[in-house]
Amino acid sequence: MEEDRIDTKLVHSGEKPCPLTRALRVPVYMTSTFVYENFDELMKGRYFYTRIQNPTLEVLEEKLAEIEGGERALVTASGMAAITIAVMSCLEKDGRVVTSDIIYGGTHDLFTKILPRLGFEVSYVDFGDISRLEEELKRGASVVYFESPANPTMKVIDIEEVSKVAHEAGVTVLFDNTFATPYCQQPLRLGVDVNIESLTKYLSGHGDALGGAVIGRRDYILNLRGTWSTIFGATMSPLNAWLVLRGVKTLHVRMERHCRNAMVLAEFLEDHPKVKRVLYPGLPSHPQHEIAKKQMRCFGGMLSFEVENTTIAMNVMNNLRMSYIGVSLGDVETLVEWPAYMTHMTMPRKERRKLGITDTLIRVSVGLEDPDDIIEDFDQALSQA
């Protein structure tokens, strides 16, 4: 498989030394405008204004397109900017989004607070039930949207099957690959039309820059850049692109350890008497473990677990000494968060319950510390909870 050489692509794709100075790294072109001596030069010019295009962003875009197996990529100021323009560019009057019922909190807000106001219909479906999805698509749709593993229940959805059903109905498929990253899973090769990444998370990997990316076919991305990103001003800062470039180069090395540490922690938690349930796609007990094995190279650094009651949940988080409480993920440090009271707070409790986002669910972004230290931290936190 082509993606097996992803390690080399992560290091080399899109980048070459500057022919003029022989600098190995692309500079941060921290400029808003590009100027010319005369109109002839201007007509031949490649860059005009950073909101439209900038050489540092372009290097990152070439790299991401090659890594993901897409024709073109567009980078944006954040993952939410990427999701917003990627979805909206597919909608025309009376457009309709059919989305998986379990999605990132910010995307859920876009789908509940903004799209309906503009006259677009959004329908939520359990994508684990393919016949239900087929039924829903008979009513017509502009976009099918989903994530896998999904935040925060780690539900895994069959990407090939959903893409096939959507394409039979003539609908464009958009996917958010932030949890898995292109190292663990390559959605464009599994049939989705448009893949989205929050670069803020694993791809930058060091918790120091916001960014997003949309990867897909040439015409789609050219329109997204020329119209949507340019008009909305969704452009990424060149400095952030440079930071993400520095992070992306080691994605394979970091993901291997994230995956290994997450597996070790998942197994430890599964055996712990105070833990009710562990949700990690790499565990044979995960309800969609077989689908995960089919479409993922490895199972990522995210897991969730449930404890008996909310008092224990709060105590566990308060007791942690090394791991921090925080909403982001994919950083080098282990971060925990409480979806019902943090990332998914705006979702009505009844809806949360239906999706399995219980009040006792804790999400962990397993970091790159020594696995023994991570386990010791959770062990002491649980034993005093």
Ligand SMILES: *Cc1c(COP(=O)(O)O)cnc(C)c1O
């Ligand atoms: C963080 C995240 C986003 C949004 O990315 P930002 O860069 O914070 O805007 C979207 N989807 C998922 C799954 C995320 O974890």
